[in-house]
Amino acid sequence: MPLKKSWVASANDETHPFPLNNLPYGVFSTNGEDPRCGVAIGDMILDVTAAEEQGLIVLSDEPLFDLPFWNPLMEEGPAVWAALRDRLTTLLADGSEDRNSVEPLLVAQSDVQMHLPLVVSEYTDFYAGRHHAFNVGTMFRGPENALPPNWLHIPIGYNGRASSVVVSGTDIRRPWGQLKGPNDALPRFAPSQRFDIELEMGAIVGTPSDGPISVQEADDNIFGYVLLNDWSARDIQAWEYQPLGPFQAKATATSISPWIVTKAALEPFRCDTPAREFELLDHLKDVGPMLYDIDLSVTMAPAGQSATTIAQTNYKEMYYSAAQQLAHHTTSGCPMNTGDLLGSGTISGPEKQNRGSLLELSWGGKEPLTLDSGETRSFIEDGDTLTLQGVAKGDGYLIGFGDCTGTVLPALDAPYKRS
Amino acid sequence: MPLKKSWVASANDETHPFPLNNLPYGVFSTNGEDPRCGVAIGDMILDVTAAEEQGLIVLSDEPLFDLPFWNPLMEEGPAVWAALRDRLTTLLADGSEDRNSVEPLLVAQSDVQMHLPLVVSEYTDFYAGRHHAFNVGTMFRGPENALPPNWLHIPIGYNGRASSVVVSGTDIRRPWGQLKGPNDALPRFAPSQRFDIELEMGAIVGTPSDGPISVQEADDNIFGYVLLNDWSARDIQAWEYQPLGPFQAKATATSISPWIVTKAALEPFRCDTPAREFELLDHLKDVGPMLYDIDLSVTMAPAGQSATTIAQTNYKEMYYSAAQQLAHHTTSGCPMNTGDLLGSGTISGPEKQNRGSLLELSWGGKEPLTLDSGETRSFIEDGDTLTLQGVAKGDGYLIGFGDCTGTVLPALDAPYKRS
Numbered sequence: 127m128p129l130k131k132s133w134v135a136s137a138n139d140e141t142h143p144f145p146l147n148n149l150p151y152g153v154f155s156t157n158g159e160d161p162r163c164g165v166a167i168g169d170m171i172l173d174v175t176a177a178e179e180q181g182l183i184v185l186s187d188e189p190l191f192d193l194p195f196w197n198p199l200m201e202e203g204p205a206v207w208a209a210l211r212d213r214l215t216t217l218l219a220d221g222s223e224d225r226n227s228v229e230p231l232l233v234a235q236s237d238v239q240m241h242l243p244l245v246v247s248e249y250t251d252f253y254a255g256r257h258h259a260f261n262v263g264t265m266f267r268g269p270e271n272a273l274p275p276n277w278l279h280i281p282i283g284y285n286g287r288a289s290s291v292v293v294s295g296t297d298i299r300r301p302w303g304q305l306k307g308p309n310d311a312l313p314r315f316a317p318s319q320r321f322d323i324e325l326e327m328g329a330i331v332g333t334p335s336d337g338p339i340s341v342q343e344a345d346d347n348i349f350g351y352v353l354l355n356d357w358s359a360r361d362i363q364a365w366e367y368q369p370l371g372p373f374q375a376k377a378t379a380t381s382i383s384p385w386i387v388t389k390a391a392l393e394p395f396r397c398d399t400p401a402r403e404f405e406l407l408d409h410l411k412d413v414g415p416m417l418y419d420i421d422l423s424v425t426m427a428p429a430g431q432s433a434t435t436i437a438q439t440n441y442k443e444m445y446y447s448a449a450q451q452l453a454h455h456t457t458s459g460c461p462m463n464t465g466d467l468l469g470s471g472t473i474s475g476p477e478k479q480n481r482g483s484l485l486e487l488s489w490g491g492k493e494p495l496t497l498d499s500g501e502t503r504s505f506i507e508d509g510d511t512l513t514l515q516g517v518a519k520g521d522g523y524l525i526g527f528g529d530c531t532g533t534v535l536p537a538l539d540a541p542y543k544r545s
Numbered sequence: 546m547p548l549k550k551s552w553v554a555s556a557n558d559e560t561h562p563f564p565l566n567n568l569p570y571g572v573f574s575t576n577g578e579d580p581r582c583g584v585a586i587g588d589m590i591l592d593v594t595a596a597e598e599q600g601l602i603v604l605s606d607e608p609l610f611d612l613p614f615w616n617p618l619m620e621e622g623p624a625v626w627a628a629l630r631d632r633l634t635t636l637l638a639d640g641s642e643d644r645n646s647v648e649p650l651l652v653a654q655s656d657v658q659m660h661l662p663l664v665v666s667e668y669t670d671f672y673a674g675r676h677h678a679f680n681v682g683t684m685f686r687g688p689e690n691a692l693p694p695n696w697l698h699i700p701i702g703y704n705g706r707a708s709s710v711v712v713s714g715t716d717i718r719r720p721w722g723q724l725k726g727p728n729d730a731l732p733r734f735a736p737s738q739r740f741d742i743e744l745e746m747g748a749i750v751g752t753p754s755d756g757p758i759s760v761q762e763a764d765d766n767i768f769g770y771v772l773l774n775d776w777s778a779r780d781i782q783a784w785e786y787q788p789l790g791p792f793q794a795k796a797t798a799t800s801i802s803p804w805i806v807t808k809a810a811l812e813p814f815r816c817d818t819p820a821r822e823f824e825l826l827d828h829l830k831d832v833g834p835m836l837y838d839i840d841l842s843v844t845m846a847p848a849g850q851s852a853t854t855i856a857q858t859n860y861k862e863m864y865y866s867a868a869q870q871l872a873h874h875t876t877s878g879c880p881m882n883t884g885d886l887l888g889s890g891t892i893s894g895p896e897k898q899n900r901g902s903l904l905e906l907s908w909g910g911k912e913p914l915t916l917d918s919g920e921t922r923s924f925i926e927d928g929d930t931l932t933l934q935g936v937a938k939g940d941g942y943l944i945g946f947g948d949c950t951g952t953v954l955p956a957l958d959a960p961y962k963r964s
Contacts, residue, residue, distance in 0.1 A: 248667065248707055253789055274787050279732050280723050284789040285704035288667055289880040301877040302757060304699050304826065313698050315826045315876075338721060338960035362877065368693050370672055370703040371790020377879035407723065407734045409961055457734075457960075458720040458781065460796035461708040541757035541876070542828055 127394050129523040131220035134232070136168030143517060143526020144168055149214050150385035150527065151350070153194050154238040161194035161241045166385055166528070167218050170232040174214075177231055182224060183213055195245045196386065200332040200349045200464045207332070207349065211390050240384035240528075242293045243352075244330060247465035249291055249380065250455060251326075251356055252283040254446040256400070257474035261486045278404045281446035281454050283471075286356075287377045291467065294353075294384050294530045300508060300537040301378040303362035317537030318359035320491070321506045324472040325424050325482030325514055327441050328354035328382055329448035331466035339456045342413050345449035347462070351392065351418070353383035353514045353530035354469050360485055360505070380469070383514070383527040391525055395419045395518040397442050399450075410454060416447035420518045420525075422473060424482065426497060429509030429533075434497040437482055439475040441516070508536040546813050548942035550639035553651070555587030562936060562945020563587055568633050569804035569946065570769070572613050573657040580613035580660045585804055585947070586637050589651040593633075596650055601643060602632055614664045615805065619751035619768045619883045626751065626768065630809050659803035659947075661712045662771075663749060666884035668710055668799065669874060670745075670775055671702040673865040675819070676893035680905045697823045700865035700873050702890075703790045705775075710799045710886065713772075713949045719927065719956040720797040722781035736956030737778035739910070740925045743891040744843050744901030744933055746860050747773035747801055748867035750885035758875045761832050764868035766881070770811065770837070772802035772933045772949035773888050779904055779924070799888070802933070802946040810944055814838045814937040816861045818869075829873060835866035839937045839944075841892060843901065845916060848928030848952075853916040856901055858894040860935070927955040 130146040131138055137145045144150065144166040154171055155161040164171035175191045177183045183191075185206050190198045199210065217224050253259055256273075259282075263272030276282060292298075300321055306313035332349030339347070356376060363375030396415040406412070420441040425433035446454075451468055472482040481487045484505050488494050491504035506512065513531040517524050549565035550557055556564045563569065563585040573590055574580040583590035594610045596602045602610075604625050609617045618629065636643050672678055675692075678701075682691030695701065711717075719740055725732035751768025758766065775795060782794030815834040825831070839860040844852035865873075870887055891901040900906045903924050907913050910923035925931065932950040936943050 276723075276725075276732070276784055276787070279725075280785060282785070282789055283792055285706055285792070287704055287879055289882055299878055303876055304695075306695075306698075312823070313695070313826065315828055338957070340961050359877065365695055366699060366701070367788070367790075368695070369786070369790070370701055371786075371788070373702055373704070374873070374877040374879065377874075378877045404731070407732065409734055454793070455796075457722055458778065458793040458797045459718055460706055460793065463708055538757070542759050 128521050132167060132218050133220050133222060133225050134168045134170055134218060136170070140522050141524065142168055143524050145523045146215060146218055147520065147523050148387065148391045148525045149211060150387045150391065151196050152243045152385045153241040154233070155241065156233055156238050163191040163194065163196060165214055166235065169235055171235055171238060172218065172228065173231045173233060177228065180227070182217060182227055183210070185209055194241060196243055197245050197465050203333055204346065207388065208390065211388065240293055240295065242291065243384065243386050245465050246288040246291045246467045247463040249286040249288040249467045250283050251286040251376065251469035252281050252451050252471040254281040254444055254451060254471040255473045256445040257443060257476055257480065258472040258482060258486065261474060261481065265490050281451045283451060283455070284371045286380065286469065288467070290377050291380045291382060294381055294528065294532070296379070296381065296532060297535050298357055298379045298532045299535050301359050301362065302537055302541050303359055303374055304365060305361045306365045313365060318361055319505070320360035321534065322358045322360050322484045323424065323512050324356035324358055325422055325437060325439065326354040326356055326472060327470045328352045329452065329468045330386060331452065331462050331468070332464060334464055335456055335462045337456065337459050339453055341410065341449050341453045344452035345416050348389055348448060348452065350386040350388040352386055353516050353527045355381040355512065355514050355530055355532065356469055357381065381530050381532045383530040385528045387525060387527055392418050392518060394520060399447055400445060409457065410450050416449040417442050417444055418518065420516050422514065422516045425513045426503065427511045428497065428499065428501055428507065431499050433513065436487060436495055437479065439473050439480040439482055441473060443473055443475045444470055506534050508534055510534050547940050549634070551586060551637050552639050552641060552644050553587040553589055553637060555589070559941050560943065561587055562943050564942045565634060565637055566939065566942050567806065567810045567944045568630060569806045569810065570615050571662045571804045572660040573652070574660065575652055575657050582610040582613065582615060584633055585654065588654055590654055590657060591637065591647065592650045592652060596647065599646070601636060601646055602629070604628055613660060615662055616664050616884050622752055623765065626807065627809065630807065659712055659714065661710065662803065662805050664884050665707040665710045665886045666882040668705040668707040668886045669702050670705045670795065670888035671700050671870050671890040673700040673863055673870060673890040674892045675864040676862060676895055676899065677891035677901060677905065680893060680900065684909050700870045702870060702874065705799065705888065706796045707886070709796050710801060713800055713803050713947065713951070715798070715800065715951060716954050717776055717798045717951045718954050720778050720781065721956055721960050722778055722793055723784060724780045725784045732784060737780055738924070739779035740953065741777045741779050741903045742843065742931050743775035743777055744841055744856060744858065745773040745775055745891060746889045747771040748871065748887045749805060750871065750881050750887070751883060753883055754875055754881045756875065756878055758872055760829065760868050760872045763871035764835050766871065767808055767867060769805040769807040771805055772935050772946045774800040774931065774933050774949055774951065775888055776800065800949050800951045802949040804947045806944060806946055811837050811937060813939055818866055819864060828876065829869050835868040836861050836863055837937065839935050841933065841935045844932045845922065846930045847916065847918065847920055847926065850918050852932065855906060855914055856898060858892050858899040858901055860892060862892055862894045863889055925953050927953055929953050
């Protein structure tokens with residue numbers, strides 16, 4: 127499928143992440159006014175809330191875009207998702223007869239503040255990238271025992287904290303936590319010294335379910351995808367995670383990209399999961415290509431410095447697709463709701479430069495990275511800005527998500543008013 | 546504090562769980578009508594939604610009880626919580642001048658269906674009962690290594706699944722899951738054979754926070770308590786929980802009592818946590834008695850049979866209070882919201898009959914229980930009804946929560962429509 131032409135000129139640039147083929151959904155505000163739903167087209171945003179108010183978009187008897195999040199549309203299901211995409215394509219296509227009505231509803235992206243595009247119902251984070259699991263396992267248990275015995279049979283995941291999810295651009299405060307080094311007799315309470323990123327994709331559940339669903343049903347229920355940075359305090363994690371998993375190490379913040387890229391926009395980029403070492407049980411078997419070919423990268427920029435690319439990888443490196451993760455999530459009967467967010471797990475590739483966390487890139491701090499400025503890093507230092515980017519490369523066009531970025535602020539001086 | 550007298554006669558029985566001293570909050574419906582907020586008094590429920598509509602309760606310019614959950618009141622904060630309790634006490638006290646207006650708003654508890662009393666924002670489950678952790682640890686690692694090294698320093702917890710929380714009386718469907726016995730070469734997908742309960746208390750966050758809070762602030766932010774049964778599939782858990790903790794094993798259902806007992810009602814029952822083996826770090830130190838003396842029990846009734854009491858324990862057996870758990874939960878900066886539910890962790894006591902799970906009671910299935918009928922049980926069988934009860938014993942009165950009960954239904958025949 128080639129580039130679809132729009133009357134919004136900037137959308138026709140082959141190197142622009144938001145052509146008419148993309149149409150990602152976000153929430154924006156201008157000049158401190160109330161946030162509204164919008165769709166990115168080139169350098170502009172179409173104010174979807176206004177377009178609905180003016181009768182240019184009519185999908186339901188009730189308004190779907192009068193609240194500053196996309197959950198009401200998600201609840202409508204795949205037929206309405208498709209109808210909106212069709213209508214937006216018509217309104218914004220080259221030669222659209224609605225151009226005169228639509229053009230006044232465009233806002234420059236440079237003039238807006240972005241907000242969380244959805245109300246996150248619950249957040250689950252997986253551990254379903256094999257290279258990452260192997261790297262981390264090797265560091266802690268050696269290469270022979272790197273993958274836990276269950277890893278090749280189920281997409282291992284844990285419940286995260288939805289309240290921690292923030293939109294790209296939100297500053298991230300370095301957390302305090304209980305820390306205990308291997309040679310310390312007792313733990314202490316101090317700011318994390320091993321604060322890290324995890325490069326992930328997030329899948330957003332659109333259609334709810336209330337019992338076990340198949341991989342195909344799971345794929346059908348997914349609304350779209352975001353970039354996701356699962357900020358992680360490795361030193362807090364090391365002390366707390368046995369036996370019930372990560373908790374406060376992962377609760378400071380989880381950043382997502384400002385734009386939700388729909389499954390429809392990613393359709394041309396579907397690809398298969400990697401070869402299986404063990405055949406999956408029937409309920410988790412692949413039933414079609416459900417990963418996506420999306421190039422991913424991470425940059426790091428110390429305060430006042432330009433950014434250095436520290437990792438490059440691809441979403442197709444995942445061992446399990448989001449559909450398989452969602453299917454597994456429902457095996458016990460766990461109800462899933464509109465707005466549930468599923469982190470893929472860290473997406474590393476086979477080579478050192480493909481590693482999606484500083485833990486892996488610096489091999490636990492033993493091999494610090496050198497940035498373009500000559501500075502070195504094992505983990506994040508105060509003032510560093512970390513940015514995830516993702517792009518699917520079509521035939522003469524790109525599909526992007528917008529940057530998923532955050533700057534780490536120093537820890538609070540004294541986190542408690544002791545009472 | 547002695548029994549407070551009410552003009553609702555049944556509330557003055559010294560053995561009744563809902564005297565005027567209690568005033569627990571729930572949501573009920575009659576004859577299939579819309580659910581409403583209510584407070585239990587003796588055998589009756591005062592329709593609080595109606596009392597507000599009729600101007601008998603006025604706490605805010607906006608209605609607080611026009612939605613079928615208690616979150617809007619929780620959001621108002623401690624001064625309004627106290628004002629409501631004062632007003633309800635006035636309306637329902639012996640000699641109340643409002644009796645004639647209030648009496649028509651009473652509904653018999655025997656005529657209602659109960660609903661979830663709150664919208665659960667997020668659900669966290671802790672592992673903060675020492676006897677339980679020791680018992681489980683002993684089974685898996687021997688008594689010398691029973692407690693993980695971090696256990697005496699932080700209240701270990703993990704995020705659970707809010708969508709799984711159901712009100713007492715909801716049937717529980719035995720889950721399917723991926724299982725692998727120690728001698729199996731490969732896992733299989735089958736109904737859980739080791740389905741269990743966990744006897745817990747749940748603390749409900751009323752006041753939100755957005756950064757680290759002290760133990761005292763945490764106690765102030767708690768709105769009230771419920772009984773909580775964390776249904777657990779031990780065989781699913783055994784295979785899945787390494788390295789990131791329990792996931793589908795705990796996602797089938799979590800039952801809570803229909804009534805939220807307020808912190809105010811429990812005030813006379815505050816007690817200290819047990820002696821510390823290690824001094825806690827400052828941010829987790831006890832700053833007053835924040836556990837409660839609440840007798841707890843579990844009964845099991847096979848289909849068509851009467852119930853056998855299988856465990857008796859007390860909430861004061863906990864090593865960490867809910868306030869300490871909530872304070873720990875915020876150390877990383879994790880935002881907490883109105884309606885967050887914190888499970889205490891299984892509450893076992895020192896003796897065999899004090900164990901709050903079948904895993905412990907049957908010692909991993911090696912020592913099956915014998916019920917009054919002569920039947921034996923290692924784990925739950927289809928048709929069994931499990932019921933948690935809790936009661937604080939005052940000077941001539943009781944404070945109860947209502948039963949927290951659930952009947953286990955057979956697993957689905959075939960959980961998937963394979964597509």
